[in-house]
Amino acid sequence: MLTNRDIEELTAFRRALHAHPEISGEEAETARRITAALQELAPSQIVTGLGGHGVAAVFDSGTPGPTLLFRAELDALPIQEINDVPWASQIAGKSHVCGHDGHMTMLLALGRMLARQPVAKGRVVLMFQPAEEDGSGAKAVVADPAFEQIAPDWAFAIHVEPGRPFGHVATCAGLINCASLGLKIKLTGKTAHAATPEDGTSPALALAALLPRLDALGHGGALDDSFRLVTLTHVNLGEPTFGIAPADAEIFATLRTTGDAGIASLEAEARHLATEAAEAHGLEVAFEVHDHFAASINSPEAYEVAVKAMDSLNISHGTEGVPMRASEDFGVFGWGARAAMLCLGPGEDYAALHNPDYDFPDDLIPLGSAIFERIARDLLGPATTT
Known part of the structure; x- marks a missing residue:
C-alpha cells in the first residue's frame, strides 16, 4: 500500500521526468534517473542497457515460480509542449505527451510495494523499455541476450487512454492494438530545365498514378481479419522552384492491419505497385x-487475471473502444509470454495523446500501481511473515 508520502514523492x-523528456533511442538520462530510483528499493538485480537504454529491476522471492513482467516506456515525443505548468518540458521540441x-512512475510505485512486502514465489520484473514510439524498443529488448x-x-502493461472515464479500464481478450509500419517510397529520375522537361525523367506522372492505387489498398472498416488501412501521410515532388523539372519524389504511407501476417502482405x-509505377x-x-x-x-488467460484483479479492487472495466487501430510495441512481449494490455481512462474530455497540451494526471499513479500489485499478489502471493 502506498502512503501519502509515497504519493507526494512519486508525483x-x-x-x-516530464520536465526532462528524451525521444526514442536517446533515453540515457531518463534511464539513469530510473536506475537511481530503483537502487533505493534494493531489488534482487538491476539490468541496464537492455536493447539500448532499457532498465529492468528484478524482485526475486527466492522460491520457484513464474516470472511476471510489468512494462513501462522511457521515451518521449518530438512535440513542442504548450502546457503552462511548473513541470513543463525544459527541452525544446520534445515532450512527454x-x-x-506516468507509466514509469506507476512501475516505481509497484516497486515500493514489492520492496516492503515481497511476493511469495517466483519473480517480478519491472521493465522500463526504450524506443516504444518508433516500434523498435521492445524488439531490441527481447533480442538482447541479457x-x-x-x-x-x-x-x-497499462497505457493511459483519453476518452474513457477517469479510472475506467478498457481491455479485451484477443487483438488490442493493430500491427502497422511506415513505408517510405522514393522515386528517382533525372532533372531537366523546366523549358525542356523532355531532357529529363520526371516522377510526376508516376506519383499521380501511384497515390490513388496505394490509397485503394485499404480503407479501414471493422477490426476483423479483413481490416486494412493505408494512410498517406506525406508526399513530396522536386524542389520549390519554377525552373527545374523534378527528378525525385517521396511518399510516406502508414500501413495498418490486425495481424503481423496481414501487414507483411x-x-x-x-x-509491387510502386515498382510497377517506377518501371512504367x-x-x-x-x-x-x-x-x-x-x-x-x-491472451485469454492474462486477460482473465487482469479482470479478476480489477474486480477485487472494484475498478470499473469493460470492452468499449477496444481493440484499437493505434499500434503499441508491447505485443512483442506477448510472443513468449501470456500478455495483456490495459487502457486506463483519465477522463472522457481529457486532452488527447500526442497533443501538445497533454499531461499525465497524477491521480492515476496509485490506481495503476494498485492494479499491477493485485495481479502480482494473485499470481505469486504475498510473502508470509513470522
Whole structure:
C-alpha cells in the first residue's frame, strides 16, 4: 500500500521526468534517473542497457515460480509542449505527451510495494523499455541476450487512454492494438530545365498514378481479419522552384492491419505497385521501413487475471473502444509470454495523446500501481511473515 508520502514523492518524480523528456533511442538520462530510483528499493538485480537504454529491476522471492513482467516506456515525443505548468518540458521540441512519464512512475510505485512486502514465489520484473514510439524498443529488448535471464511467463502493461472515464479500464481478450509500419517510397529520375522537361525523367506522372492505387489498398472498416488501412501521410515532388523539372519524389504511407501476417502482405502489395509505377515511367525506386509495430494480442488467460484483479479492487472495466487501430510495441512481449494490455481512462474530455497540451494526471499513479500489485499478489502471493 502506498502512503501519502509515497504519493507526494512519486508525483514529484513523475513531474521531474516530464520536465526532462528524451525521444526514442536517446533515453540515457531518463534511464539513469530510473536506475537511481530503483537502487533505493534494493531489488534482487538491476539490468541496464537492455536493447539500448532499457532498465529492468528484478524482485526475486527466492522460491520457484513464474516470472511476471510489468512494462513501462522511457521515451518521449518530438512535440513542442504548450502546457503552462511548473513541470513543463525544459527541452525544446520534445515532450512527454503520451503518458510514458506516468507509466514509469506507476512501475516505481509497484516497486515500493514489492520492496516492503515481497511476493511469495517466483519473480517480478519491472521493465522500463526504450524506443516504444518508433516500434523498435521492445524488439531490441527481447533480442538482447541479457533478456533471456529475465524472460517472463506473464507480461502486463497499462497505457493511459483519453476518452474513457477517469479510472475506467478498457481491455479485451484477443487483438488490442493493430500491427502497422511506415513505408517510405522514393522515386528517382533525372532533372531537366523546366523549358525542356523532355531532357529529363520526371516522377510526376508516376506519383499521380501511384497515390490513388496505394490509397485503394485499404480503407479501414471493422477490426476483423479483413481490416486494412493505408494512410498517406506525406508526399513530396522536386524542389520549390519554377525552373527545374523534378527528378525525385517521396511518399510516406502508414500501413495498418490486425495481424503481423496481414501487414507483411499489405507491404508486399504496396511495394509491387510502386515498382510497377517506377518501371512504367523509367524511374528507379527505393524503400525504407520505419515505425514497424507488431500486433498486440491479449491472451485469454492474462486477460482473465487482469479482470479478476480489477474486480477485487472494484475498478470499473469493460470492452468499449477496444481493440484499437493505434499500434503499441508491447505485443512483442506477448510472443513468449501470456500478455495483456490495459487502457486506463483519465477522463472522457481529457486532452488527447500526442497533443501538445497533454499531461499525465497524477491521480492515476496509485490506481495503476494498485492494479499491477493485485495481479502480482494473485499470481505469486504475498510473502508470509513470522
